[in-house]
Amino acid sequence: xxxxxxxxxxxxxxxxxxxxxxxxxxTTRGSAAPVKIRYATxxxxxxNEMETIIFLDYMKQNVLKSYGKSYELEMTFTRGTPEAATLxxxxxxxxxxxxxxxxxxxxxxxAVPGGLTIIxxxxxxxxxxxxxxxxxxxxxxxxxxxxxxKGKKVGINAYGSAVDLVLRVVLKKNGMDPKKDVQIVEINxxxxxAAIREKRIDCGVLVIPFLAVEAPKGDLRPLxxxxxxxxxxxxxxxVAATNFLNANKEAVRGFLADYVTGLNWYYDKxxxxxxxxxxxxLTKSPVEVLDGYFATGKDYYRDPNGCxxxxxxxxxxxxxxxxxxxxxxxxxxxxxxxxLLPRPCAT
Numbered sequence: 001x002x003x004x005x006x007x008x009x010x011x012x013x014x015x016x017x018x019x020x021x022x023x024x025x026x027t028t029r030g031s032a033a034p035v036k037i038r039y040a041t042x043x044x045x046x047x048n049e050m051e052t053i054i055f056l057d058y059m060k061q062n063v064l065k066s067y068g069k070s071y072e073l074e075m076t077f078t079r080g081t082p083e084a085a086t087l088x089x090x091x092x093x094x095x096x097x098x099x100x101x102x103x104x105x106x107x108x109x110x111a112v113p114g115g116l117t118i119i120x121x122x123x124x125x126x127x128x129x130x131x132x133x134x135x136x137x138x139x140x141x142x143x144x145x146x147x148x149x150k151g152k153k154v155g156i157n158a159y160g161s162a163v164d165l166v167l168r169v170v171l172k173k174n175g176m177d178p179k180k181d182v183q184i185v186e187i188n189x190x191x192x193x194a195a196i197r198e199k200r201i202d203c204g205v206l207v208i209p210f211l212a213v214e215a216p217k218g219d220l221r222p223l224x225x226x227x228x229x230x231x232x233x234x235x236x237x238x239v240a241a242t243n244f245l246n247a248n249k250e251a252v253r254g255f256l257a258d259y260v261t262g263l264n265w266y267y268d269k270x271x272x273x274x275x276x277x278x279x280x281x282l283t284k285s286p287v288e289v290l291d292g293y294f295a296t297g298k299d300y301y302r303d304p305n306g307c308x309x310x311x312x313x314x315x316x317x318x319x320x321x322x323x324x325x326x327x328x329x330x331x332x333x334x335x336x337x338x339x340l341l342p343r344p345c346a347t
Contacts, residue, residue: 035071035251040087042097042122042236043080046283047294048208049097049122049236050302052077053279054262063265066254073255081236088112094244095255097122099162099236101325104317107335108326114243118336120256121308122236125162126227127301131212131293133163133235135205135224136196143202143223146174155187155195155204160325162226162235162316163205169229169319196220208300209285212293230319232301234312245337253340260306260342267295267304307345310336 045052053059055075060067067073076093078084081102087093089111098106098116106112126132135154137143143152149171156164168178178184187195192204193214203223206214214220226233238259245252266275276287279294293299313332321329338345 033072034069035248037071037073037248037251037255038087038092038094039073039075040084040093040096041075041077042084042099043078044097044236045077046209046279046285047290047299050263050266051075051097051122051238051259053266053282054259056278056282058274058278059262059265063262064258065261066258070254071248071251085111088116088239088241091241093241094248095119095238095240095252097236098239100234100313100316101160101162101165101320103237103239103335104320104326104330107330108328112241114241116239116335117242117245118237118308118313118332118338119240119245119252120238120259120306120338120341121234121303122238123300123302124232124308124312125235125300126225126230126232128227129297130301131208131298133166133205133207133226134211134215134222135163135167135203136193136215136220137203137223138196138199139219139221141202141221146170146176146224149203149223150176150181151183152202153183153185153200155185155192155201157189157192157205157207158186159184163207165316165319165323165325166226166229167205167224168323170224173229193220208293209289212298213289216292230315232312233316234308235300237308237313249340256306256340257342260304263302263306264304267302305343305345306341307338308336309346 041049041052055073076087081097081099084093084096085098085102085106088096103116106116143149154167156167158164171178171182185201187204189207189210192206193210195201196204240252265271276290279290280287310333317330317332320326
């Protein structure tokens, strides 16, 4: 977790760097400056949101090919995807990372003038062979099945969040009423494992990076996964304000080309040492901890081409509608445009 002070200082540094780079490009090329893209992150730092590590200074200077040519980036580190959506709605951001829940809510409320367009993947949950958000109980807990949760206290990070929806869907699949049969409480992700171990809750959810750190300790047992609710599903993805996208397609095309290049650079074993150093430098997480999960099978699934199938977005959004979290269904296909990615996606 990062304080708002650290977020503001990072944002200030990034904005200063962007301004300096823009001035340099204008001077040396003697032509119009690249399009400035104002980007709002979804609240995660480091591996949880790849854009935060793909567009570090080292990457811009040594790996990314379009940066400073067709576009430049001014990145705002938000506290979560609802704040990113607010910036998009206010015209203070052009691109951003949104959770499926925030996206669906913004569409249902027509919150962003001109609408939103999903332009690429960020990460997906529920893929076999990769990490999946998981609800745990103590290893010696008497809770063995979903039915055993009746009358118990279950921890989530926030009501209406992606993991809250997973819990509600799985409970209903097993004939339980989330409002009556369990007590759902909010606990910050960093405090979740301690709350389980101290028996302040009977069951709680762990996500990356806490999942990768806490699960191997051996005293927690998995009970519910994101895959149990939806199968493979998209948790967060990248969006553009549609008006900005329509007016700046080449800039967004350059951004996405660099995003995919940077994504694959981090997954390339030849770059492992430098990649871990970069991520550790930003997140302050020890290299040895990152090495245990980042860009491995213990990490979330990320499509190497930035593609995301519409069904992976539609399933959890349909569940939101069924739970009454949005007033009506949202057809994700109407808002998905992957045509600016550097390689075509399977239809």
